[in-house]
Amino acid sequence: MARRDFSAARLPGFATIAITVFVALYAPILMLVAYSFNAGDSIAIWEGFSLKWYPVAWNNAEVREVTLRSLTIAATASVLSTTVATMAALGTTRRRQTRGQTFIYLLINQPLMVPEIVTAVALLIFFASIKVATGYQGLGYLIAAHTAFCIPFAYLPIRARLEGMDLTLEIAAGDLYASSWQTFRHVTLPLLAPGIGAGMMLAFVTSLDDVVITLFVKSAGQDTLPTYMLAQIRRSVSAEVNAISTLLLLLTVLLLTAFFLLTRKRD
Amino acid sequence: MSAGEEKTARGETRSMWLLSSPALIILIFAAAGPLLIMLVYSFLAPGKYGNVVWEFSTDAWVSTVLTRDIFDGTLSLADAHLKIFWRSVKLSLITTFFTFLVGFPTAWFIATRQERSRAALLFLITIPFWTNLLIRTFAINQIIRTEGMLNTFLLWLGVIDEPLILLYTDFAVFIGMTYVYLPLMVLPLFAAIDRFDMRLIEAAYDLYASRWQVLRKVILPIVKPGIIAGSILVFIPSLGAYVTPRILGGGRNMMIGNFIEMQFGPGRNWPLGAALSVLLLVIVAAALIVYTRAATKEGPHG
Numbered sequence: 001m002a003r004r005d006f007s008a009a010r011l012p013g014f015a016t017i018a019i020t021v022f023v024a025l026y027a028p029i030l031m032l033v034a035y036s037f038n039a040g041d042s043i044a045i046w047e048g049f050s051l052k053w054y055p056v057a058w059n060n061a062e063v064r065e066v067t068l069r070s071l072t073i074a075a076t077a078s079v080l081s082t083t084v085a086t087m088a089a090l091g092t093t094r095r096r097q098t099r100g101q102t103f104i105y106l107l108i109n110q111p112l113m114v115p116e117i118v119t120a121v122a123l124l125i126f127f128a129s130i131k132v133a134t135g136y137q138g139l140g141y142l143i144a145a146h147t148a149f150c151i152p153f154a155y156l157p158i159r160a161r162l163e164g165m166d167l168t169l170e171i172a173a174g175d176l177y178a179s180s181w182q183t184f185r186h187v188t189l190p191l192l193a194p195g196i197g198a199g200m201m202l203a204f205v206t207s208l209d210d211v212v213i214t215l216f217v218k219s220a221g222q223d224t225l226p227t228y229m230l231a232q233i234r235r236s237v238s239a240e241v242n243a244i245s246t247l248l249l250l251l252t253v254l255l256l257t258a259f260f261l262l263t264r265k266r267d
Numbered sequence: 268m269s270a271g272e273e274k275t276a277r278g279e280t281r282s283m284w285l286l287s288s289p290a291l292i293i294l295i296f297a298a299a300g301p302l303l304i305m306l307v308y309s310f311l312a313p314g315k316y317g318n319v320v321w322e323f324s325t326d327a328w329v330s331t332v333l334t335r336d337i338f339d340g341t342l343s344l345a346d347a348h349l350k351i352f353w354r355s356v357k358l359s360l361i362t363t364f365f366t367f368l369v370g371f372p373t374a375w376f377i378a379t380r381q382e383r384s385r386a387a388l389l390f391l392i393t394i395p396f397w398t399n400l401l402i403r404t405f406a407i408n409q410i411i412r413t414e415g416m417l418n419t420f421l422l423w424l425g426v427i428d429e430p431l432i433l434l435y436t437d438f439a440v441f442i443g444m445t446y447v448y449l450p451l452m453v454l455p456l457f458a459a460i461d462r463f464d465m466r467l468i469e470a471a472y473d474l475y476a477s478r479w480q481v482l483r484k485v486i487l488p489i490v491k492p493g494i495i496a497g498s499i500l501v502f503i504p505s506l507g508a509y510v511t512p513r514i515l516g517g518g519r520n521m522m523i524g525n526f527i528e529m530q531f532g533p534g535r536n537w538p539l540g541a542a543l544s545v546l547l548l549v550i551v552a553a554a555l556i557v558y559t560r561a562a563t564k565e566g567p568h569g
């Protein structure tokens with residue numbers, strides 16, 4: 001009888017472990033969010049509900065400055081990386097496999113394979129000599145570094161979209177005497193738009209979250225929100241950091257939801 | 268191949284390089300190229316106030332594992348360095364194993380749900396993966412710190428009389444890495460289990476296979492590529508982890524990543540930092556090669 005009753009969906013203990021995992025995955029984040037609404041300064045003792053930490057964070061000039069810097073870098077890097085990734089995706093999909101293509105794939109995916117700390121060290125060394133040689137200390141280094149590691153995140157959804165696209169529409173446009181530019185502008189690009197949007201979301205989130213590479217590349221006074229928070233966590237912990245974290249989490253979740261809506265398969 | 272076909276092929280190749288070139292230039296300038304410069308730096312001598320002196324030296328490489336006695340110049344194993352390597356490898360392996368231990372049932376659970384709840388559960392696993400690693404690590408820090416929620420709660424319950432010292436231990440780093448890298452194990456495992464035809468299990472049972480035999484002979488071979496992929500995806504970032512050991516391990520429980528960073532700060536030994544980075548890269552490359560070998564060898568039926 002026991003044999004007959006066997007079901008793959010009900011292996012003993014699996015459901016318990018899975019549910020524990022889901023709870024464990026979200027409980028710490030939810031606690032962190034909850035304590036951003038704590039009336040007291042503590043991150044362990046609940047002293048009642050209050051929104052006071054949000055204005056505290058907002059009125060902190062340093063927080064505003066680093067947030068603005070983070071958003072500037074993320075916006076610039078995501079637009080740049082998505083642009084070049086779109087071109088690369090158009091150049092590498094829907095054609096015969098060649099050796100050069102494998103090389104391009106490898107180079108594009110390289111930031112996903114090399115540990116961040118290694119890239120960070122290499123960039124520190126390289127940019128240090130450029131800084132000495134040119135005297136330029138601006139945000140350009142951070143933007144270049146962020147653009148580079150965002151490229152694979154932008155490229156992958158765009159390529160996936162291109163590969164799933166119907167070629168016949170473009171052939172039809174050609175048959176109707178559309179020039180190749182017209183075909184691209186009025187057929188390929190609109191069809192590709194959700195992929196490009198999705199790629200840009202991922203690039204933006206990836207840039208916004210980066211700690212290690214930014215830490216090594218930034219010049220003095222170029223803290224981003226994550227590097228600023230890292231320094232804060234080391235010094236002392238107040239619910240102010242929880243409030244900033246909560247806002248950052250909210251932004252990420254919004255962007256991710258947009259990403260999933262863009263890439264969702266239509267029935 | 269006709270002349271016309273050859274012409275389109277050449278045109279395709281040209282447009283491929285042309286369209287990819289902006290991305291490639293950025294990647295060579297700000298990702299891949301500097302790795303080669305780092306390799307060169309690992310063979311130079313350290314400058315007095317950081318940076319390097321341009322003279323050839325293998326000291327950095329020697330000092331990754333050996334240490335020179337300051338009095339008689341004899342070489343011996345650098346215990347401090349080896350201890351950090353060992354801690355990194357040990358913690359990464361334990362993390363990989365533990366994420367598998369809890370990740371496999373989780374992936375299995377998701378894969379055996381109805382279509383609708385499966386998509387929702389997958390989304391729930393993906394969200395933490397994309398949320399800020401720093402914030403997630405910080406959340407763990409707040410819970411386990413001495414005056415944190417866990418201790419406050421346990422003291423209130425009366426289970427303990429004194430707060431547990433969890434923060435700034437190897438255990439804290441292990442918990443933190445397991446927490447942040449778990450989605451990287453669950454997702455490939457899910458992909459592998461999802462392809463698995465559950466009727467095979469029923470068939471095996473009908474043929475009087477025991478539970479253990481089903482697991483070993485039917486499930487494992489088919490899910491193996493997912494296990495390998497998940498293990499690599501967890502092991503590589505664990506080994507190069509910087510943020511998690513910094514926030515949860517503190518100054519004393521360093522991992523390779525933190526040790527590398529130190530060489531560019533108070534350590535003032537850029538060549539050693541470069542050599543350690545190259546070493547880490549080689550280990551990661553080896554792991555990736557093992558992975559691709561294993562992945563390509565596995566056919567649909569093992």
